[in-house]
Amino acid sequence: xxxxxxxxxxxxxELPSRDRGRVVxxxxxxxxxxxxxxxxxxxxxxxxxxxxxAPFPDxxxxxxxxxxxxxxxGGEHLLGTDRLGRDMLSRIILGARPALLVxxxxxxxxxxxxxxxxxxxxxxxxxxxxxxxxxxxxxxxxPPLLLAxxxxxxxxxxxxxxxxxxxxxxxxxxxxxxxxxxxxxxERPFVDAARSIGVPExxxxxxxxxxxxxxxxxxxxxxxxxxxxLAAGSLAFIGLGARPPAPDWGLMVSEGRTFILxxxxxxxxxxxxxxxxxxxxxxxxxxxxDIFDPRQVRR
Amino acid sequence: xxxxxxxxxxxxxxxxxxxxxxTFTLARVIPSNPAALYIGPRARAEEIAxxxxxxxxxxxxxxxxxxxxxxxxxxxxxxSIGTKRPVLSEILDRLPATLELLIxxxxxxxxxxxxxxxxxxxxRGRPPDLVVxxxxxxxxxxxxxxxxxxxxxxxxRQLDLLPLSGxxxxxxxxxxxxxxxxxFFTIDAFxxxxxxxxxxxxxxxxxxxxxxxxxxIGLIARMTRASMLEALGQDYVRSARAYGIxxxxxxxxxxxxxxxxxxxxxxxxxxxxxLTGAFFVEIVFNWPGLGQFAVDAxxxxxxxxxxGIALLGAAGYVLINLAVDIAQAWLDPRVxxx
Numbered sequence: 001x002x003x004x005x006x007x008x009x010x011x012x013x014e015l016p017s018r019d020r021g022r023v024v025x026x027x028x029x030x031x032x033x034x035x036x037x038x039x040x041x042x043x044x045x046x047x048x049x050x051x052x053x054a055p056f057p058d059x060x061x062x063x064x065x066x067x068x069x070x071x072x073x074g075g076e077h078l079l080g081t082d083r084l085g086r087d088m089l090s091r092i093i094l095g096a097r098p099a100l101l102v103x104x105x106x107x108x109x110x111x112x113x114x115x116x117x118x119x120x121x122x123x124x125x126x127x128x129x130x131x132x133x134x135x136x137x138x139x140x141x142x143p144p145l146l147l148a149x150x151x152x153x154x155x156x157x158x159x160x161x162x163x164x165x166x167x168x169x170x171x172x173x174x175x176x177x178x179x180x181x182x183x184x185x186x187e188r189p190f191v192d193a194a195r196s197i198g199v200p201e202x203x204x205x206x207x208x209x210x211x212x213x214x215x216x217x218x219x220x221x222x223x224x225x226x227x228x229x230l231a232a233g234s235l236a237f238i239g240l241g242a243r244p245p246a247p248d249w250g251l252m253v254s255e256g257r258t259f260i261l262x263x264x265x266x267x268x269x270x271x272x273x274x275x276x277x278x279x280x281x282x283x284x285x286x287x288x289x290d291i292f293d294p295r296q297v298r299r
Numbered sequence: 300x301x302x303x304x305x306x307x308x309x310x311x312x313x314x315x316x317x318x319x320x321x322t323f324t325l326a327r328v329i330p331s332n333p334a335a336l337y338i339g340p341r342a343r344a345e346e347i348a349x350x351x352x353x354x355x356x357x358x359x360x361x362x363x364x365x366x367x368x369x370x371x372x373x374x375x376x377x378x379s380i381g382t383k384r385p386v387l388s389e390i391l392d393r394l395p396a397t398l399e400l401l402i403x404x405x406x407x408x409x410x411x412x413x414x415x416x417x418x419x420x421x422x423r424g425r426p427p428d429l430v431v432x433x434x435x436x437x438x439x440x441x442x443x444x445x446x447x448x449x450x451x452x453x454x455x456r457q458l459d460l461l462p463l464s465g466x467x468x469x470x471x472x473x474x475x476x477x478x479x480x481x482x483f484f485t486i487d488a489f490x491x492x493x494x495x496x497x498x499x500x501x502x503x504x505x506x507x508x509x510x511x512x513x514x515x516i517g518l519i520a521r522m523t524r525a526s527m528l529e530a531l532g533q534d535y536v537r538s539a540r541a542y543g544i545x546x547x548x549x550x551x552x553x554x555x556x557x558x559x560x561x562x563x564x565x566x567x568x569x570x571x572x573x574l575t576g577a578f579f580v581e582i583v584f585n586w587p588g589l590g591q592f593a594v595d596a597x598x599x600x601x602x603x604x605x606x607g608i609a610l611l612g613a614a615g616y617v618l619i620n621l622a623v624d625i626a627q628a629w630l631d632p633r634v635x636x637x
Contacts, residue, residue, distance in 0.1 A: 032432060138317040142613045143571040147321075150609040153597055154325045230442055234579055237444050238594045253445055257583075260448050261456045261463075268452075271445030278440040286436055286521075 026291050027284065036283025043277050046096035053093060060090030062245035070263050080265040082255065088265060092273045095247040099277065102163050103228040107221050109167035114174025115217060119209045121175065122182025123201070133179065136172035144169070145231055152240050159242045162235050166228060177220055181213040219288045226281025233274045249274045303628050311621045318613040323367050326606045328360065336602040338380070371610065377603030381595060386607040389592060395482025396466060397588035401577055403485075403508040405570060408515035413562065415516065416523025417555060420531060431520060438517025443576050447510040447583035454506060462503050464585040471496050507584040511576055515569040522565045526558035533557075560631050567623035571616045 027033045046053070054060045055078075065085035073080040079088035121132040139147065151165035185191055185208065194204050235241040236250025244251060249270040256266030327333050334350040335342045351357055355366050370376070376386040419431035454461040462468065466484060471477070475495040480487045485504060488497035530536065531554050539549050581590030589608065596604035 031429065032436070134313075134317070137314055138321055141314050141318050141617055142321075142609065143574045143616050145575040146609055146612045149575075149593075149597055150322070150325050150605055153600065153602065153605040154329045156600075157598075226440065230440070233442055234444065237442070237579065238582060239598050250442075253442070253448070257448065260452060264448075264452045264456075267445065267448050271442055271448065274442050275437075275440055275445065278442075279437060282436045282440045286432070 023288070023291055027287055030287045032283045033287035036280045036285075036287070039276050039280025040284065043096055043100060043280060046093045047100040048097075050094045050097055054087075054090035056087040056090040057094070059086040060094035060247055062086070062247070070259065070266070072263070073265050079269045080263070082252070082266055083259065088269050091247045091252060092249070092270055095249045095252070095270065095273065096277075098159070098242065098246065099229050099232070099249060099274075100225075102159065102232050103225045106163050106166045106170060106228045106232070107224050109164075110170035110224070111174050111217060111221060113167070114171035114176075115178045115210060115213060116205070117171075118175035118178030118180075119182045119205045119213065122179035122184075123186055123205055123209055125183070125186065129179070129183075132175065136175050139169060139172040142169070145234065148231070148235070149240065152235070157240045159246070159248075162232060162241045166231055166235075170224070170228070173220065173224075174217060177216050178210070178213045181216060182209045185209055185212060215292055219285065219292050222281055222288055223285035226278040226285070229274060229281075230278045304625065307621060307624055307628075311617050314617050315614060318617065319368060319371060319610065320364070322606050322610045322613075323364050325609070326602065327356070327363060327367065330602075333602075336600065337377070376607045376610075379596070379604045380601040381599050381604065386603050389604065390589065390607055390611055393587065393589045393592050396586060397574075397577055397581070397590065399483040399485065400504070400507055400511060400580070400586060400588060401570070401573055403504055404511035404573060404577075405515065405566075407508055407512040408519055408569065409562075409566070411512070412516040412519025413523050413555075415520040416562075417527055417550065419520065419524040420527035421550060423528060428524075431524070435517040435520040435524075438513045438515075438520070440517075441513055442579075443510055443514065444579040444583050446513055447507065447580055450506050450510060451583070461506055462499075464583075466500065466503050466587055467496070468499050468503075471499050507580050507586055510583070511573055511580045514576060515573060518565050518569050518572075519562060522562050523558060526561040527554060530554040530558045560627055563623055563627055563630070567620045570619050574612055574615060 027037065050060070051057045055076075059065060063086070065081070068077070068081050068085040069083050071077050071081040071085075073088075077087050077089070079092065081087055082091065117132050121129040142150075147169040148162070148165040151168055152162055155161045155165065182205075191204060191208050194208060199207075232241055233248075233250035233253070236248050237254045239254065242248035242251050244255070252270035253267045253274075256263065256268075256270070259266045330336050332347070334347045334354065334356055337350050337354065338346050355363055358366075374387050376390075378384065379386050379389050382389060415431045415434065419428045419435075422428045422431075451463055455463040467477075475493055477484055477487050477493060477496045477500070478491045480490060484500035485497060488494070488500055531550075533554075536549060536554055539553055540546075544553075577588065578590030578593055580586065581588045582594055585591075592604065593608045595601070596608065
């Protein structure tokens with residue numbers, strides 16, 4: 001009971017609302033992050049309303065229309081059609097949802113695994129810290145994507161497995177970020193105070209450590225959502241992700257490869273969709289990083 | 300310095316040891332029937348029994364791990380299911396092609412990335428800075444496989460300037476074959492004075508190398524910009540300017556020299572990224588390197604090959620980071636004394 005009271009007094013302030021205002025203003029002041037916000041909005045709208053805004057929702061979902069195969073962009077099919085006569089624009093719009101969902105799932109899982117481990121490592125210090133950090137070293141010793149590929153080889157291909165493999169190779173980044181925050185907070189008076197009056201460790205980590213790690217985690221997650229879209233697209237391109245007839249961007253680029261010299265739009269537009277989505281998150285992430293930590297440039 | 304070296308080398312070996320534990324786990328512990336994976340699809344029961352015996356899969360895991368380590372260290376990385384040849388020689392045969400591509404891309408990236416970063420810092424907040432930032436961020440956002448396809452359409456189909464794919468035109472083999480020295484076609488052709496082959500090899504190298512360089516250019520430009528901004532704000536730069544030293548000397552001689560060590564750090568990361576990035580570029584350009592082999596191995600569940608590549612990639616990564624750390628300690632005494 002006493003613990004709970006002191007906690008309320010000693011707990012660090014969450015990001016005050018005027019700081020949130022500052023972040024929003026800084027994002028709107030930078031032309032690049034405004035472009036990024038627009039791109040992200042487009043992606044979210046396409047993901048949310050895809051079946052309603054796509055001109056040919058059935059074709060987007062996979063229905064074929066062989067009579068109109070490989071039509072160039074223009075006319076009824078603004079971005080042309082694929083080898084099975086499906087409207088490219090509809091396919092791309094319907095591809096937004098799986099792309100965004102997979103990415104959110106991967107980053108979410110990575111945060112859920114990484115943040116608590118990092119918080120405990122940083123807060124406890126000592127042997128446990130050493131053990132957890134060496135574990136992250138191991139995972140980070142593999143070039144990006146290579147570990148995910150090896151895991152997919154062990155699990156078998158498929159979209160869900162690809163997502164799981166990506167999350168397993170992504171969590172160490174979040175463990176490291178959270179650990180840094182936790183280690184810097186460990187000796188601060190409000191944490192000391194909480195500890196000395198007997199607040200259980202789990203509560204300290206949950207109430208005092210993790211909330212302070214939210215900003216750096218959010219910045220990293222923003223960039224990572226884009227990076228994971230790129231990674232999942234790459235895996236799909238080589239056949240380790242989604243399976244046909246799913247409207248998957250990476251898969252569409254891969255299907256169009258055989259036609260690239262004469263029907264450039266087949267690979268061109270889905271690739272553009274990947275590029276613009278990733279670009280959106282990176283543009284916003286870049287500005288966010290400048291706001292929170294002008295010196296930190298990573299990956 | 301030697302103490303630093305010893306400590307750093309020790310960590311690298313420990314990490315490599317750990318990496319082998321991870322590949323061992325993926326190869327032997329996670330799959331429910333590793334023997335079947337090693338034979339490939341359509342394994343017969345007696346074959347599985349034979350391989351189980353051969354690989355010692357019925358022995359306790361710690362003993363299996365010791366065997367596995369012994370095999371890796373003596374160069375026995377298993378036999379590829381796809382090609383029926385030893386995995387290690389398959390990998391070593393293809394390594395020069397990948398390295399040639401990788402190194403060329405790195406050189407392009409370091410030159411252009413640094414240049415763009417310096418430019419951006421000099422023009423901070425003004426239009427050129429904005430353009431460079433956009434290029435840098437676009438570079439790290441672009442799917443390499445897509446960029447490669449676009450460049451093929453532009454430079455092969457539209458402009459007819461550069462070859463579509465491959466490492467060499469097929470007729471070069473008959474007109475003016477390359478003598479094998481290093482396995483790098485451009486270097487081999489150059490040192491043997493084989494200009495026809497050199498031109499052809501270089502032309503084939505341009506598009507894939509530029510494609511692969513896009514991501515590192517972005518990373519290096521961002522890092523250089525940040526560290527240049529910091530360096531340009533230092534007192535010694537202000538003093539130099541106050542003494543009337545030319546702007547070019549201030550920027551390129553004084554500030555850039557101090558801005559380089561952080562760039563070196565990203566170089567390690569970048570190389571590692573590009574190793575897997577090269578896989579996708581190789582696929583698009585039919586480049587006969589490790590990437591093709593790796594992707595075929597992944598798709599055909601060629602288990603020994605996949606694990607071999609993972610191990611090699613991780614080992615390469617660890618060694619690159621080791622080299623970067625040593626270079627950094629050599630450049631900056633604060634690092635080795637810390």
